[in-house]
Amino acid sequence: MKIFDLNFDVEEEPIPDGEDHDLLENIMDGEEVHDSPREKVKTENEYYRNYVRSTQWVQKLIRTENKGFNVFYFSVAVVSCVLLIGMLLFTISYLPRYGVENPESTLVVKRYVENGLQETGAVNIISGIILDYRAFDTLGESHVLFTALMCVTVLLLRDSKNMRTQYEDFYTIRDEKYHELYRESIMKFVAAVLLPCLLLYGAYVLLNGQISPGGGFSGGAVLGSGLIICAAAFGFRSTDRVITRKTANLIAFFSLGFYSFAKGYVFFTGANGLENHIPKGTPGAILSGGLILPLDIAVGLVVATTMFGFYSLFRRGSIGGNK
Amino acid sequence: MENLIANSTEAVAVILFGIGFTMLLFHRNLFRKLIGLNVMDTGVFLFLASMGYIEGRKAPIIVNGVQSTEAYINPLPASLVLTGIVVSVSVTAIMLSLTVRLYMRYHTLNLDEIYRMADHLEDDR
């Protein structure tokens, strides 16, 4: 029965000839799509024979040589793992009792809980800790996310300067084209139901970081998952309008830059003994908590872009569109 | 011994750490080693965050203006683990992309074969 009258046909703009190197016909015609600096590269044929010869040799070597070593290795591994678990369990039995408050672990927390609301303006103490008291840790962690995205880009990026031969990404692109032409209807239906809920929920968790459980990381992860479902169900053309390569770079750059500048003021105010005059608002309102709301948005955008960037790089080798 | 049963959450977290470590050592397949690394990660997070739990108290969100330490759990370990979870997915993503590149080069996920082939494959790609 037709509950939803959903129309999924994306209007595809006609692509001028010779400009879309994605097209199967261009690749199947055998034209070289790159100008590789490796002019002396061996042909695929020789490469394959060489590989097969070395594989055969290696397997023979491993089979004949390693039997004694294997037995020794596994027995030592078993013994060391049992020893490790035993040692750690022995240490656990000396720990203070679980679930009971012990003053060693709650000495620092007294200040955070009792003065948290007045000093940060956040009702959610955890958000107050990670975005106000210990904001530098979160700054470093956002940079870790961005660095991870850069590393994966370095390893997996495929563009016109990078393809080795015409066979290199033939099957990847063939899978993509197949997926775009014959999208499954179960996936489309489920995504059509889930996608608005996911994006709305992600935005809600992101913006209410200081009032209710959530915050930058949770909201960003949910938003990223929403974008992933959109790309998986409706093809990459639907998300290419929102996140292109330039957009991803700009989001990461401005978010991290804003975070660095916003928390750089504490160097000046702290060293000179000044008060910070960022208004804290009434606790429980959405515009409260001083700088916590903008920082939440910055961190959430970086996390969402990173998650979607991982998916896009693994799936087709570029973040927003190709060539 | 009774202490182990009372500290059951921490004991299980440590057992998970040990199981993840075992997976790192036992399997020769690169993929299963990565899953073992992830299991180790979550074991460590469970251990850290269970240090903050105090029985009978609620999550650290201030309701009704009650601001004493007696009413909320310890929020500090939870905030440390929150960044840790997102860092662990970044590390997993980098490791998986390295696995894809290794597979493109050597066409096997078996670590012994990769070690041997790395010395003897004479192509310069």
Next chain:
Amino acid sequence: MALTKIAEIILLILLVVCAVGVNFGKSLLQAVIIFMSYSSIMCILWVLLESPDLAITEAAVGAGVSSVLFMLTLRRIHTEDLRMEALQQEAGMSDPVQIAEASQEEGSSESGITGE
């Protein structure tokens, strides 16, 4: 004992069972699916430990993005296998006798994926 304490103990035992069960998955896809369920159980455990922030993050990241990345790697590896088959045919080694003597075990790269 309180109900939450019993639930916590059951979930902890399930957690260990899932972690051990990842080793015994016959193919890599089975291991990833068991890992996904391990992540979901972890998410419920965070709720029982009174940390809802961690629960949302673990659900979105562990059972969401991380497991999807594992499956995408499997897909890329399968694509590489297809490419190797195409090369094999082009190199003229489609003769079964030649394949058998070129690589001593049939499907040497398959044992890399599904074995162990």
